Amino acid sequence: MELASTNRKWRKSILCFMTLAVFFVLIYYHEHLIEASSAIFPKNDPESDTYPDNEASATNQSAQDPQYSPTPTSYPPTPTFNPPSQSWLQNQFTKARISLGLPPFPSPPNDWSNCPNLRTTYYFPQIRIVYTGVPKTGCTNWLRALLVAEGVIAKDAVALIHEVTDPYRMSAVVGTNYSSSELGEAFSFTVTRNPWTRLVSGYQNKLSESSNNRSYRRLGWMIVKKFRGITDQSVLRKLYPTFEEFLMWIVLKRGRVDRHFTPQYNILCLPVAEYDFIVPLEYAQVMSRELSQRIGVNLNVGESYDREIDPRSQRTALLAKELLLSVQSGVIEQVYKLFRSDFLLANYTNFTDPDFPLPKNSLDTHSLDSSLLM
Secondary structure: OHHHHHHHHHHHHHHHHHHHHHHHHHHHHHHHHHHHHHHHOOOOOOOOOOOOOHHHHHHHHHHHOOOOOOOOOOOOOOOOOOOOOHHHHHHHHHHHHHHOOOOOOOOOOOOHHHOOOHHHEEEEOOOOEEEEOOOOOOHHHHHHHHHHHHOOOOOOOHHHHHHHOHHHEHHHHOOOOOOHHHHHHOEEEEEEOOHHHHHHHHHHHHOOOOOOOHHHHHHHHHHHHHHHOOOOHHHHOOOOOOHHHHHHHHHHOOOOOOOOOOOHHHOOOOOOOOOOEEEEHHHHHHHHHHHHHHHOOOOOOOOOOOOOOOHHHOHHHHHHHHHHOOOOHHHHHHHHHHOHHHHHOOOEOOOOOOOOOOEOOOOOOOHHHHHOOO
């Protein structure tokens, strides 16, 4: 009896041991099976950069389709969309003035009659607003909103905008029935934009092959002729300047170029006026509501920039990164020097920054210098 009892105990012990052994073997194979399956079928983790085919496919597709914009392989955190304060923006404009060798503050009242470019600053007497429209900052949408508020056009009359603005240009207003004091007391605002995205937008819309803009074809031929040495007209007519050639041409002309490409400080009335309200285009939808409340006039600009909510994921920003990364660092540095005061207008980020193209409230105003060649 004692022997039989001992055998039963041993059988139980052996059974327990075998059960534990089988359990650990199953765990071992389960873990290695997961690793093997991950190696064969990798997960598309949006927080990582493990997309081996994305960059190659983006490059190939971009070469085939000029309108294509590659999707970034990783995404920065969603922004809070709290725009910069007006006091901070005013301070940035002061820094831009100083960088241009101008007095920090224009002598009041605002002397709009002496703006550098009277045709791009407007006065709307019924709503008593002065607006400087910098090309490629959504100025068509802003002019539409102002003309509607002034009672000049209907809300949907987009085609008429540039046909009816001439009487409201400062070049037509100065010397008429409006006194300098009346103009100086009007509420004034303007819109700025990250210089890199503005340059890319200008190139894409005016000079790239995808735009086929006939008004700028002759200029495109001049750029190609200059940098490629091609003089045969039959050959030139088939060619378009590259983005790098476009930037080299701007450097060659020292920024004294068409209003769509010239630095914003050449158009803004910085020497003689101080704007009451400044809108970085990247925050246009949010700040247009604030502006409307400030002046008591509805200036709904709608989707004036891009349907993508996050400015960092908008088509022009993605395309700007793609194009600028292909440009020689020496050209980038020369363009930045020409547009340095434009970057100061809202302390705009460089295209290598994760938050590009947003203004950088917390960065030192000279931080772009060191990041250009990163």
